Amino acid sequence: MQDQAVIIRQVSKSYGNTRALRDISFQVGKGELFGLIGPDGAGKTSLFRILTTLLLPDQGSVTIEGYDVVKQYRKIRNLAGYMPGRFSLYQDLSVEENLKFFATIFGTTIKENYHLIRDIYVQIEPFKDRLAGKLSGGMKQKLALCCCLVHKPAILVLDEPTTGVDAISRKEFWEMLGRLKAEGITILVSTPYMDEASLCDRIALIEKGSIMAIDRPENISGSFSKPIWAVRSREMYPLLIDLRQYPGVEKVYLFGQYIHLTLGNEGQEPGRMKKFLEDKGHEEVEIKVITPGIEDSFIELMSQQKRHE
Amino acid sequence: MKKFIGFIIKEFHHIFRDNRTLVILFGMPVVQLLLFGYVITNEIKDARIAILDHSKDIVTREITVKLLSSGYFILDRNLSDDSEIHSIFQQGKVKEVIVFEPGFADKLEKTGRAGVQILADASEPNTAKMLVNYTNGILMGYVQSLNRLQTQQVQIQAEVKMQYNPGLKGVFMFVPGIIAMLLTLISALMTSISLTREKELGTMEVLLASPLRPIQIILGKVTPYLLLSFINAMMIILIGHFVFGVPVHGSLILLMSVTMLFILTALSLGILISTITDSQQVAMMLSMVGLMLPTILLSGFIYPIENMPLWLQVICQAMPPKWFIIMIKDIMLKGSGIEYIWKEILVLSLMTLFFIALSIKKFKIRLA
Structure with a gap:
C-alpha cells in the first residue's frame, strides 16, 4: 500500500511553441484536499487533463493510485471522477437523465452510491425533471459534481468548479468538498480564487506553467517574509500614486478595499506614513499592519520569479 | 452492454428533443421524394x-x-x-x-x-x-x-420493348437515387454532426474520461441512426410504390439487407468525417459537399456514368452510392436475386469495412 494517491514527476507539456507546463513535480496524499491555485492560463487545466488521461505529457510521468496515466489509462478512467472547467453535461437531458446516464456509463446505478451524492442531490432533486440547460449556474455545478461522484471515484479532479458561481453557492460547494473528503475521497481542485485556497489541506501555487510553492495554506502565507501594511483613504487612486513615492516602499498593489504595501528598512512607523499622506491631502487615512494572506504570497512569489527571469 | 444501452437511450433523447433533427430525419425524405418524383420528369406529355x-x-x-x-x-x-x-x-x-x-x-x-x-x-x-x-x-x-x-411485303421491322420500365418513367430511376441520396445525407450528416456536437459542447471530454471504449461510443452513436435511417428507407420505398407505382419485383429481404449495408457505409463515412474535424460546421460542409454532390452527380443517379470522361468514370467506381444504386435498381426493377449482385455487395462491404477500420483507428482516445 502506498499512501500517495497522485505522484507527478517532472511533467512538461507544450502546445507548439507555448510551454503550458514546465517540469512539474508533486504528490498528493490519499484523502487529501489539494488545491491548485493560479490565474487563468497558468496551466491548471492542462495538468488536470494529463491527470485524467485526456492529454499525454511531453515529458515526465504521472501515476494515480499506482496506475500510469499513459499506459494504464483505462484503469484510471474507471476510478477517477473528472469535472471539466466548462459545463459538460447534456443540456437537452433532464437532471435525472444526466445523472442516470453517467451512472450507467460507469457501470453503476444512482441507488448504489446514493449516500455519496445525497447531500448534494437533495438540493437539486426538486428540479430533477428540468433540462440541465435551464438550471442556474450553481445548480449546474452541483449536478456536475453529482455526475462525477455517482460512480464512487477514488479520486476527484475538479477544474475550476466555482468559477462563475455566486458566493453562496461557492460556500456550499466547498462545504460539500469537505464532506467528500471525510468519505476518504482524494480531491484535486483548481481555482483562480485565492480565498478558497485556505479551505484546502495543501495548495500549490502555479503560474506560467511552473509551481511556485507547495505547502499548507497557513504555511504559505506564513512564509511571507515581511509584514503587510494595509492602507486606505477616501480617494484610492491618488493614494496608490502617492504611496509609490513613500520612502522605503517596495511593492504597492490594490487588494480589495485596501492598498497593500511592503516596506524596506526605512519608514516603518505608522505615524510617519499617516503624516506623509495627510500632507498630500488624503482624508480618512487608515493604516494597519496585517498578516499576509495567500494572495499576498502569490504576488510576492510572482515578482520573485520575474526577478529570476 | 448496459453502458451501451444507456448510451443509446441518451442518443434517442437527443434526437427526439431536437426539432431540427426530427425535420431532417422525417420531413425531408418525404418532401424530397415528392419533389423529385413530380418535378423532375423527363417524360413527354401534352x-x-x-x-x-x-x-x-x-x-x-x-x-x-x-x-x-x-x-x-x-x-x-x-x-x-x-x-x-x-x-x-x-x-x-x-x-x-x-x-x-x-x-x-x-x-x-x-x-x-x-x-x-x-x-x-x-x-x-x-x-x-x-x-x-x-x-x-x-x-x-x-x-x-x-x-x-396489304399482301406480304418483305421488310425488317425492329420491335422495341422497353424492358423493366416500359413507360420510361423517370420516377423509376429517381426513387433508387433518392434513397441513396437521403440515406447518405441522414446517416453521414447526422452522425458526423452529433459526434462533433459532443466535441463542441465539451461533453466528449467527459465521455473520454469515462470507462466507455471508443467502439462503445461509436456504436452508441450509430445504432439509433441505423434504425431511423432504415425506417426512412422503407418509408421511401413505400411512397415510391404507392404514390408513383415503382415496383419491387425482387426479394424484399434482399432489398432490406442491401439497404442496411449501405446505411452502414454511410454511417461509417459520417464517423470518419467526425474524426477529421471538431466543428459541427465543418462536419456539415464535408457531408454536404463531400458526400451529397458526388452522390447526385457521380453515382449514375442522374447522369449516366458511361458518358463521362474516363478519369471521372474511375472516380465514380469509388463512390459507394454508385454500387448501391445498381443493386436496388436491379432488385426493385429487374427482380434480380443475390446471384446477380453479389459483386456489388462485396464491393460495398469492403468499402464499409475499410471506413470503419479507418475511423476506429483515427478515433482519438484522448483530447489531442
Missing part, C-alpha cells in the same frame, strides 16, 4: 405541335389523328405555308412541326414511299430527341398496320 399538311388526304389525316390521340401531343395549329414554320418556332410554344409532302397518299400507294418531315425545336435537345422518337414510333406503328392489310 407537347404542342403544329402540322403543315400539303396533302390533306385520308392517310395524312389518319396519321394526324393517331399522333394527337397518343396523349403525347396537342395540336397547337395547322399551318398552311412553309414560311410560317420559322415564326412559330420563334414564338416558342410549339416544340415540333410535322410536314406532309403533297400527294402523300398517292405516292404511298404507287411507289410505297412518301415523305414526312419532322422539325423539332432542338434548343432543348433532350426534349427534341424524345419528341422525334415518339413521333417516329407512331409513324412506324401506322406503317406496320398498313403492311398488315
Whole structure:
C-alpha cells in the first residue's frame, strides 16, 4: 500500500511553441484536499487533463493510485471522477437523465452510491425533471459534481468548479468538498480564487506553467517574509500614486478595499506614513499592519520569479 | 452492454428533443421524394405541335389523328405555308412541326414511299430527341398496320420493348437515387454532426474520461441512426410504390439487407468525417459537399456514368452510392436475386469495412 494517491514527476507539456507546463513535480496524499491555485492560463487545466488521461505529457510521468496515466489509462478512467472547467453535461437531458446516464456509463446505478451524492442531490432533486440547460449556474455545478461522484471515484479532479458561481453557492460547494473528503475521497481542485485556497489541506501555487510553492495554506502565507501594511483613504487612486513615492516602499498593489504595501528598512512607523499622506491631502487615512494572506504570497512569489527571469 | 444501452437511450433523447433533427430525419425524405418524383420528369406529355399538311388526304389525316390521340401531343395549329414554320418556332410554344409532302397518299400507294418531315425545336435537345422518337414510333406503328392489310411485303421491322420500365418513367430511376441520396445525407450528416456536437459542447471530454471504449461510443452513436435511417428507407420505398407505382419485383429481404449495408457505409463515412474535424460546421460542409454532390452527380443517379470522361468514370467506381444504386435498381426493377449482385455487395462491404477500420483507428482516445 502506498499512501500517495497522485505522484507527478517532472511533467512538461507544450502546445507548439507555448510551454503550458514546465517540469512539474508533486504528490498528493490519499484523502487529501489539494488545491491548485493560479490565474487563468497558468496551466491548471492542462495538468488536470494529463491527470485524467485526456492529454499525454511531453515529458515526465504521472501515476494515480499506482496506475500510469499513459499506459494504464483505462484503469484510471474507471476510478477517477473528472469535472471539466466548462459545463459538460447534456443540456437537452433532464437532471435525472444526466445523472442516470453517467451512472450507467460507469457501470453503476444512482441507488448504489446514493449516500455519496445525497447531500448534494437533495438540493437539486426538486428540479430533477428540468433540462440541465435551464438550471442556474450553481445548480449546474452541483449536478456536475453529482455526475462525477455517482460512480464512487477514488479520486476527484475538479477544474475550476466555482468559477462563475455566486458566493453562496461557492460556500456550499466547498462545504460539500469537505464532506467528500471525510468519505476518504482524494480531491484535486483548481481555482483562480485565492480565498478558497485556505479551505484546502495543501495548495500549490502555479503560474506560467511552473509551481511556485507547495505547502499548507497557513504555511504559505506564513512564509511571507515581511509584514503587510494595509492602507486606505477616501480617494484610492491618488493614494496608490502617492504611496509609490513613500520612502522605503517596495511593492504597492490594490487588494480589495485596501492598498497593500511592503516596506524596506526605512519608514516603518505608522505615524510617519499617516503624516506623509495627510500632507498630500488624503482624508480618512487608515493604516494597519496585517498578516499576509495567500494572495499576498502569490504576488510576492510572482515578482520573485520575474526577478529570476 | 448496459453502458451501451444507456448510451443509446441518451442518443434517442437527443434526437427526439431536437426539432431540427426530427425535420431532417422525417420531413425531408418525404418532401424530397415528392419533389423529385413530380418535378423532375423527363417524360413527354401534352407537347404542342403544329402540322403543315400539303396533302390533306385520308392517310395524312389518319396519321394526324393517331399522333394527337397518343396523349403525347396537342395540336397547337395547322399551318398552311412553309414560311410560317420559322415564326412559330420563334414564338416558342410549339416544340415540333410535322410536314406532309403533297400527294402523300398517292405516292404511298404507287411507289410505297412518301415523305414526312419532322422539325423539332432542338434548343432543348433532350426534349427534341424524345419528341422525334415518339413521333417516329407512331409513324412506324401506322406503317406496320398498313403492311398488315396489304399482301406480304418483305421488310425488317425492329420491335422495341422497353424492358423493366416500359413507360420510361423517370420516377423509376429517381426513387433508387433518392434513397441513396437521403440515406447518405441522414446517416453521414447526422452522425458526423452529433459526434462533433459532443466535441463542441465539451461533453466528449467527459465521455473520454469515462470507462466507455471508443467502439462503445461509436456504436452508441450509430445504432439509433441505423434504425431511423432504415425506417426512412422503407418509408421511401413505400411512397415510391404507392404514390408513383415503382415496383419491387425482387426479394424484399434482399432489398432490406442491401439497404442496411449501405446505411452502414454511410454511417461509417459520417464517423470518419467526425474524426477529421471538431466543428459541427465543418462536419456539415464535408457531408454536404463531400458526400451529397458526388452522390447526385457521380453515382449514375442522374447522369449516366458511361458518358463521362474516363478519369471521372474511375472516380465514380469509388463512390459507394454508385454500387448501391445498381443493386436496388436491379432488385426493385429487374427482380434480380443475390446471384446477380453479389459483386456489388462485396464491393460495398469492403468499402464499409475499410471506413470503419479507418475511423476506429483515427478515433482519438484522448483530447489531442
